[in-house]
Amino acid sequence: MNKLDYCFHSHTARCGHAYGRDEEYVQVAIEGGFSAMGFSDHAMFPFLKQPGMRGSFGLIKDYVASVRDLQRKYAQDIDIRLGFEAEWIGKGRSSYFEELYRDFGFDYFILGHHMWFDEDGCGWFASLPRKEALKKYADDVIEALGSGYFLYLAHPDLFMSWPGADFGPLEKEAAGRIVDAAVVFDVPLELNMGYSRYGEMVKYGNVTTYRYPFLPFWDIAKEKGAKVVIGVDAHAPRDYLESDFRYFEGIVNVKVSPPFCPIFKGQRDKHIMGRPN
Numbered sequence: 001m002n003k004l005d006y007c008f009h010s011h012t013a014r015c016g017h018a019y020g021r022d023e024e025y026v027q028v029a030i031e032g033g034f035s036a037m038g039f040s041d042h043a044m045f046p047f048l049k050q051p052g053m054r055g056s057f058g059l060i061k062d063y064v065a066s067v068r069d070l071q072r073k074y075a076q077d078i079d080i081r082l083g084f085e086a087e088w089i090g091k092g093r094s095s096y097f098e099e100l101y102r103d104f105g106f107d108y109f110i111l112g113h114h115m116w117f118d119e120d121g122c123g124w125f126a127s128l129p130r131k132e133a134l135k136k137y138a139d140d141v142i143e144a145l146g147s148g149y150f151l152y153l154a155h156p157d158l159f160m161s162w163p164g165a166d167f168g169p170l171e172k173e174a175a176g177r178i179v180d181a182a183v184v185f186d187v188p189l190e191l192n193m194g195y196s197r198y199g200e201m202v203k204y205g206n207v208t209t210y211r212y213p214f215l216p217f218w219d220i221a222k223e224k225g226a227k228v229v230i231g232v233d234a235h236a237p238r239d240y241l242e243s244d245f246r247y248f249e250g251i252v253n254v255k256v257s258p259p260f261c262p263i264f265k266g267q268r269d270k271h272i273m274g275r276p277n
Helices: 022-031 057-073 094-104 131-144 169-185 215-224 266-271
Strands: 036-042 079-084 109-110 115-118 121-124 189-194 200-206 207-212 228-231
Touching: 022 036, 022 057, 036 057, 036 109, 057 079, 079 094, 109 131, 115 131, 131 169, 169 189, 169 215, 207 215, 215 228
Parallel strands: 036 079, 079 109, 189 228
Antiparallel strands: 115 121, 200 207
């Protein structure tokens, strides 16, 4: 694979660690021959301020308006969709995704579970003992995949980038549980290109791999028959052109296509709401 024509994992400068104007992402995607793209900036939560990680909730109207303007301007050139990359914030807060869909017309959400959330707050997984962190990460992800809200799971092997990572029994157990859930709930797993543009290569047995995509994880995904997609995870416009998709030839086996939001599925009818005019 030396060319990709879709990407639904792109950020904006609003998150505090991405660069470039929204329109530049669209222009470079068109230059690269992409036929469809989605903006999926880090979710803006009304209950959380996290400068440098995600934009404040006060930026959401500007974000939505910008994407809608670009949809109209480039309608003849590329299919643009509106999304968020979001953590699983728990069943008690999950109605927030319905509100985004209903009130702002979001097309999709991707699950990027960088942090844990509970009724008392949130935190980084790396702050927990590794055994506890891996179990909580897998438990959260599995619950989220079963919720019906997410188009796909971004960088499921993210835990291999945590300090002190090894692919021992605990990691293999977490990987197996996550892949099994993705198969059961029919949610694709994302081979994330972000780390491959700048990340450290590591040696694991006879395999040299990135921290993520961590190839032994993807051997499990392939063995279990999980659906696999690619996400550029663009944090700058040129990322659309500077990811080595050929590295992952033979792993990707499905292409994401409309309808984007999994709540359109028949078994999720209870979540379907009318789109705003």
